[in-house]
Amino acid sequence: MKLKDYLMLALLALAIVVVSLQIGAGRGPLEGADGMAMEYISSSNEAYKPWFESIWTPPSGEIESALFALQTAIGGSIIGYYIGRKHNAKTNSCVCSRK
Amino acid sequence: MFKYLYCIMVLVLAPRFSYAMHIAEGFLPPVWCAFYLLLSLPFVMIGLKQLRAKSKLGGDMKLFIAVAAAFCFMLSALKLPSVTGSCSHPTGTGFGATIFGPFVMSVISVVVLLFQALFLAHGGLTTLGANTFSMGIVGPIVAYGIYRLAGKSKTGIFLASSLGNLATYCVTALQLAFAFPSPAGGVAVAAVKFLSIFALTQLPLAIVEGILTVIMMGIVEKYSASELEALKGGSAYEA
Numbered sequence: 001m002k003l004k005d006y007l008m009l010a011l012l013a014l015a016i017v018v019v020s021l022q023i024g025a026g027r028g029p030l031e032g033a034d035g036m037a038m039e040y041i042s043s044s045n046e047a048y049k050p051w052f053e054s055i056w057t058p059p060s061g062e063i064e065s066a067l068f069a070l071q072t073a074i075g076g077s078i079i080g081y082y083i084g085r086k087h088n089a090k091t092n093s094c095v096c097s098r099k
Numbered sequence: 100m101f102k103y104l105y106c107i108m109v110l111v112l113a114p115r116f117s118y119a120m121h122i123a124e125g126f127l128p129p130v131w132c133a134f135y136l137l138l139s140l141p142f143v144m145i146g147l148k149q150l151r152a153k154s155k156l157g158g159d160m161k162l163f164i165a166v167a168a169a170f171c172f173m174l175s176a177l178k179l180p181s182v183t184g185s186c187s188h189p190t191g192t193g194f195g196a197t198i199f200g201p202f203v204m205s206v207i208s209v210v211v212l213l214f215q216a217l218f219l220a221h222g223g224l225t226t227l228g229a230n231t232f233s234m235g236i237v238g239p240i241v242a243y244g245i246y247r248l249a250g251k252s253k254t255g256i257f258l259a260s261s262l263g264n265l266a267t268y269c270v271t272a273l274q275l276a277f278a279f280p281s282p283a284g285g286v287a288v289a290a291v292k293f294l295s296i297f298a299l300t301q302l303p304l305a306i307v308e309g310i311l312t313v314i315m316m317g318i319v320e321k322y323s324a325s326e327l328e329a330l331k332g333g334s335a336y337e338a
Contacts, residue, residue, distance in 0.1 A: 001317035013310040020303040021180040028184020041126060045279050050125030054220040067218050068176045075173025079315075082166045086159070086322035 121215065121230045122271065124223025131278050136228030142236045143209055146202035153199060156329045163319070163326045167195030168207045170315055175211050175234075179307065183300040189308035190234050190267050193242035193260025194315050197251075198330065201239035208235025229274050238267035256316050261309030268301045269294060 024030055041048065058064035127135075154161050174191030181187055192204045212230050215221040222230050242263030249255035272293035281288040320327065 006314055006317065009310050009314050013307045016303050016307050017179055020182050023182040024180045024184045026184070027182070030180050030184060030186055041275070041279050044282065048279070051129060052125035052223065052225045054124045054216070054223060056217065057220040058218075064219060068178070071176035071214065072173050075169040075171070075176070078165055078169035079173070082162055083318060083322065085162070090322070
């Protein structure tokens with residue numbers, strides 16, 4: 001694939017997210033959904049009580065998003081390292097073969 | 100005809116809220132937790148064995164495996180808005196499954212799920228088995244199967260990763276339906292309810308995951324041709 005293809009695909013993905021956001025924002029609160037799911041279970045099966053609690057819960061929404069960002073950053077840095085390393089190896093070997 | 104129209108109406112109107120992928124801590128009866136744990140264990144064991152074998156294949160194979168894990172890490176933290184008015188996130192398992200086979204992704208999923216259960220109160224330790232089964236086993240197997248069937252093209256990769264994503268969420272819906280049958284109509288009614296809500300919420304996210312996987316695959320095809328060649332030597336199902 002060429003750079004243009006990557007950009008087109010990335011733009012397409014972005015467009016889908018933006019359109020989803022536009023439609024979704026008019027239909028619901030755009031909250032993280034798992035809490036509501038478990039609320040639904042509690043309301044439809046009133047007898048059920050969760051039998052275990054998370055051993056540690058992020059004390060606030062800000063801390064939670066920080067940790068989510070950390071998770072993304074760990075993944076992103078590894079991929080960045082990989083691209084950099086491989087790109088470098090490729091250019092260097094080209095230089096060598098030219099000599 | 101009316102029935103179909105009704106179903107579409109329900110799909111469009113019903114989901115005021117929806118369900119993220121992971122089943123929360125404590126929200127699965129102990130028997131089911133144990134069942135899914137035992138069900139997932141052998142797949143993870145196979146995955147560990149394959150992971151050891153593949154990492155010895157030489158070149159930058161360890162880094163290559165780390166990239167598959169990193170992609171999974173990155174995508175499963177990316178909460179995206181959906182048309183139903185709630186947020187959910189992709190899985191990122193399809194990418195690695197098409198390269199390393201499904202079971203390597205079982206191991207990687209356990210790592211991701213543990214991270215989220217321990218530090219984010221997202222998913223849980225008791226539901227780790229059930230969440231591994233949907234995200235780390237069924238999703239990757241579906242992705243790998245479709246990649247094999249659809250031909251190893253860009254379209255194949257797109258279909259594999261997006262349908263693998265959908266499969267993961269469908270399994271979660273079914274897991275919840277079996278554990279929490281509707282008091283009025285049993286498992287089937289609960290399953291229809293959970294599934295109808297899932298399908299639409301997850302659709303745009305599945306497409307986004309498909310596109311991102313195609314981009315990532317383009318990058319590794321450019322930089323890791325030798326590793327991809329080495330992996331072709333052995334079928335992904337062999338240890």
